[in-house]
Amino acid sequence: MLIVAGHLTVAATQREAYLAGCEGVVEQARRTPGCLDFAISADRVDPQRINVFERWSSRADLDAFRGDGPDDAMSAALVAAEMAEYHGATERSLT
Template identity: 55%
Template sequence: MLIIAGHLAVDPAERDAYVADCRPVVELAREAPGCRDFALTADSVDPGRIDVYERWDTEAELEAFRGSGPDAGTAARILDAEVSRYVIASVGPA
């Protein structure tokens, strides 16, 4: 299992529009084979931060969904990013 987690920095005035524009990607991801969870959400404290959380069964399924990444217009709106990939060896109840 893989977890992709972190955050994006965008112009605070554009954050809510960015999140709204990402809704189709979130919907597609959640329907993709191997996707257990996918969320891009407005941070509750920082007005320029978008929290990223993805959970995938396999690397191959993640890469099949990802393709070439965000389009140039979407990528240009990201001022900074800190997103990491975590490979999970086991999972159990919390």
């Protein structure tokens, strides 16, 4: 399993528009084979922060979805980004 997690920073005045522009991406990701979870959401404390969490079955599934990455308009709105990739072979339910 592959986990991609981190956050994006945008101007506070642009956050809602940025998130609205991500709705199609989230819907598409969740329909993609190998996507186990995909979320892009507003941070509850920082008005500039957008949290990202993705869980994929494999690197191949993630790469097939990613393609060329975000479009130019989405990239231009970013002030900063901090993302990391985590690999895990086991899962233990906490619920």
